[in-house]
Amino acid sequence: MSQLPQAASNTSRRSDVAAQISILSTSAAGERQYLGSTSGVLFADLVRASVDVPHSRHPSPPITIHSEDSPEISEEIRPDIPRELPPKKLARKLIQAYLDHDFLSYPFLTPLEIHRILDCLYGSGIASLTCYELFVIDMLFAISTAQVSKYDWRQLPSAESHHARAMSNIGGVLRLGGLQSLHAILLLCQYRTGSSIQDNSGSMWLLVGIAARMCFEMGLHKESAYQLTGPGDDDATAKRYLLQESKRRSFWSVLCMDRITSLILGRPCAIRDDDFDHVCPMEDSTIIPSPSADGHIMPFVFRHIVSYRLLCGRVVSALHRKKASDVSEQHVLQIRQELCADLEKWKQDVEQLHLEQTPQTSSSCHLSMEWYDLLYSNAMLILWRPSPLLPDVSHDAKALQFIFESAKQSITIYASLHKSRKINYSWITLQSVFLAGLSYVYACGRHFRSRWRNPSEPSLQKDPTTIEVVNDTRACSNVLVAVSERWNALRNCHEVFDRLSDAILSDAIKLQTAQAQQMAHSMVTQPVGMSNNSNFNNTLMTSRDTTTFSPLAVDTEFLHCFDDLQQLYNMQQIEDPIMELSQDWLGYLGNGSEFVEPPYQMSGY
Template identity: 25%
Template sequence: MNGSITTPPDQSALTPQSNVPSSNISAADKRGARARMRATRACDRCKGKKARCSGNQPCTLCDRLGLECAYKASYRRGRTPYILPSTYLPPTPDVNTAAVANAQPMLSLAPSFPDLAEPVVEAGKAAEEAALEVAEKESSISELVDVPSSYIGPASGVSFLTRAKKRLQEDATSSHTTDASTFASGDTPLPECDSSFLVLPPKHEAMLLIGTYFNVSFPTHRYLHRPTVEIWCDELYRNQMQYSFKSGDREKKAIVLMVLAQATLTSRYEDENNAARSVMFYAASEQQLTKESGETRLTSVMSRLLQCHYLASQSRINHAWSLFGTTARLAFAVGLHRKQRPRIGRVNHVEVQCRRRTFWAVYSLDRYLSAALGRPKAIHDDDIDQDLPDCLDDENILLDKLITRPPHSQSVMQASICHIKLTRILSGILKEQYPIHPLPTPSHHLITIKYTASLHSWHSDSFPFVSKSWQDIILLAAPFSRQCEVLINAYSHAVILLHRPLLLCDIKTEDDRHAVQDSANACVEAALRILGLFGDSCESGRMYGAFWK
């Protein structure tokens, strides 16, 4: 008011760093700026001319000359980078850095000019967040534009495949960072639980779960004797507070607990706690087997075989394979692979039949693990001479005698024996069609013809099970409906396993071409049969997670 002029604050403090004279910028900063402008991949024309390329499409040079800009040359410096179109210009790190750097000097003005410093700092933060948001959007777009002639958007198939790829990479990374055991590396981890807090279900519920196990969970691998398991379950409930165990008691408890664990996963009473309860039963059975003592018994093999099947149904196939090695050795130790010599005097028919059933269940799992993992088999056909189990239901097998079933009556063991015979064919396919040394196409074709005849013969013998339509299957009583599903599925996978090697063979003659085409048709037909069975099971509510993991 008196004519004096109020001096404003020093404007140099408010000057952006972009206006700072170039003489104040170090040589290292200049080199860093030049390095950031370097493209990770040049277009085909710039690469051939050894010219500097902007790295987008079309690049600056091709755009100026009006030429086609393409990135078709092979890239050998690691993962192929994504090429941004010229219309998308993601913000460079310099813009972000300048926005943050411009806000930093304002902090020094806070004591003198609080009203000025606060909005400038907030503006710098807002600029930084906006730049990061734009960069993320541009990054997501850049992941999709690498495939030509594709719509870029959330509904695009390219977008779905990109998300699936990232998800698989994340799963693979997380599986390698876990502290899983070497024997279970790559497996899905089981939920953590403390088996000391296990609470058994009411006895009537346990008996229902035992029925679910035999009718739904394992309709064809019937190596347990149901009346015996029910007796062991009754003993488990009567002797819950028992602290002294006789030889073999712990394996029996482990078997009952594993039956409950597997049946809980396939119970028709859906409960969100079923998975946790199932793992609790498994952990309790494992605790019992850690305290097992004495000689190797049949129950030692049964209990561990149950654990192998459970682990495989829980996507822990490597853990199952590791445990199966011990199980197979125990089966050899008790002589399950050999016929029993005729005994003079009293014969325990339950034990004789269970020995046969258990061995062939071990044999079948060995073949399926070998096929799934591509690893050598633990049991060789030249080392065994065990008989197949008799086609008798559990109630017809008593300790001192066998009750012959009426003629033309259907036994639940028929499907089990059919499954064993199919596994024998599968063993030959694995041995001849997948040898150590590669085979020529004609050899693969001859093996395919040989085992196609074996599969057709098996199909004819098992016609009552594998010929039924889905409408017929759902009308069957348990466990026959589940047995049909299992055998159709197993037969279809055996067909694919037999014909699959021909799909990758070299085609040199017209005969080779016909052989490959026939195998391709057989694989497609089998795959469609599996998908149809799977879809119908899901629609009718008969599909459980333990069936497909």
């Protein structure tokens, strides 16, 4: 192995973490033909930058004054961080909270190993643990505390202190390479999906990309890496089998994180479907957590979560590509129909778990059928929202009805999960709730516009009532407020949504009032015993001078909000899917001619 030259510059000092693992530049764990960005001196810089530095779509000018979070300053402070272990009883509760919730969706660590580390920590002391074991236990404390603290979020949480102690060992862990380094990246990703740090989306994108390349370097994408079919009859084989299955679950955990970030950010996946040749692991009694005190064994929901993430990836790839392929519209419609059938099949498989029989004491959304209904509704939104490959069909009545129903269902379930304290207060939830709310307002606006202006345009099966709009938009706003406050996010998201929801409510009231007046007027003016159809039809023709009608309030407000949406996008408060829907809405409004109103006809009232 060749020795890397030392840096010649005396004016700038590479961080200690980067220096410690520069030796990995030519010997990253895994297959040599997959050497990538994680195999050089940039590896530590990438990880450190992903964790410490906020990201923006617009680069900022270089600065020379270091903030308290800069790598140079924090690297000097972290070794002096006092280690204040939580009481043993509390520590066990935190670990159990992790196994009861976070472990269900990312089971890359084995419960036996976690409990072994915990027992060593409180039985033999800190000195008995390696840097990797210290990092793992501190990150597990941080992840669990970040989740628990959000339900009593006004109290000062200690998740940041656990995270800071873990980061004091990150250099030694990354120097180990291999599976331990991959686990470190996965734990950092888990923490950032649930913590209250800002700018998580950009950093998650970088971290998941690093993890994906590590998987390729280690050969975890190949079935040949998993040769053992069981734990065998001796301890040595059993240990190798546990290590093998930890690698397998690590790969699928990375893939799930990759699909989530790609879907939310609207960016290409780091791991494509044809990049791997093995399937998601089935339930394995040697790895799953031990039964609870009442003897109940938690169902293995991980494979259903993986199936869902893969399905959403196929939907985005098939319907929301940036570049249209040379396929006919009919072919795309057929693909969408097949994806809808796959989604229905996935939902039926989940129902076979009978999660409604899960003990009510479980606080994890992953064991609630309501959460899987939410995933179903969110997938329906992806399937039926405007697609560049279906520019005309995307706006038909069928698609509009699916968008409205799915958005309404998503909002309802998010509100219910928030009320039952099972919601994940994360930037992922913030994006999903905002997209559901915007889709709801978008569908209502399209419907009201068709009622007022052109009865031949697609519309919903029935008018959303005023009270329905009030309840749905208020529920969405409440969840947005709750998530943004706990996530330390700027409040522009729910403020923009509140403005749009007030406008759509105004349009709903206007339509309902006009409908009542029109019906009353037709009953009074229609001649008794005569069938003068022309006179009756004339009562449905209304001129601008005799009504208070103006362009839809929600369209006007949307135009006012568009600059705010663009600013939120630039600040990474909202992501590509939200902006794509906004662009579709803006394109539908055109250049303002939509607001030049001829006399209009209210057909059907």
